Amino acid sequence: QQQVKQSPQSLIVQKGGISIINCAYENTAFDYFPWYQQFPGKGPALLIAIRPDVSEKKEGRFTISFNKSAKQFSLHIMDSQPGDSATYFCAARNQAGTALIFGKGTTLSVSS
């Protein structure tokens, strides 16, 4: 039932570098695309979200890029910091407003 495919599974980035995580979806009924951040021992927390009528959304160092025709979206973390080391999940929800469907996650490690 994997409707949101996320890559890479793990990522190592130098401090100050750019972290890029990609997701692809199949269901064109999806109309809301959030990213969640999860630290060990904690539940996922909403980081940033986008709707498909917008191609890019930026909040601080975090940017979502959205390509509706390709059915792909990505998270860019600029100036990555050790404190960004966490697992990141992309997700999607359809217009019916039922539950979020998550990707399998990307474990990001930012080395100092």
Add this chain to the structure above:
Amino acid sequence: DSGVTQTPKHLITATGQRVTLRCSPRSGDLSVYWYQQSLDQGLQFLIQYYNGEERAKGNILERFSAQQFPDLHSELNLSSLELGDSALYFCASSVAEGMGSPLHFGNGTRLTVT
């Protein structure tokens, strides 16, 4: 702190047993969602309730059941437990349904079946 409370934090039990996981949503949130997180499957949606009514089902096994009570807290019941049921179980809540209502997750219950 998300405001979503899950108890217990850890649970160790034997195969064949039955357990109950409890979730108290954020104050004012009407919708509750249950997710199972395992290393190989990621976050899998199990079931959603809204104001006491079941709204959506995902990959929930027949051995699992849930309910949302009038005070809006929810319980997830897992029975005839198998080793493969060992996982983190998360509860999330939202004010309403739809895109304008982000999900807020609790810190999960770690279930270990031996």
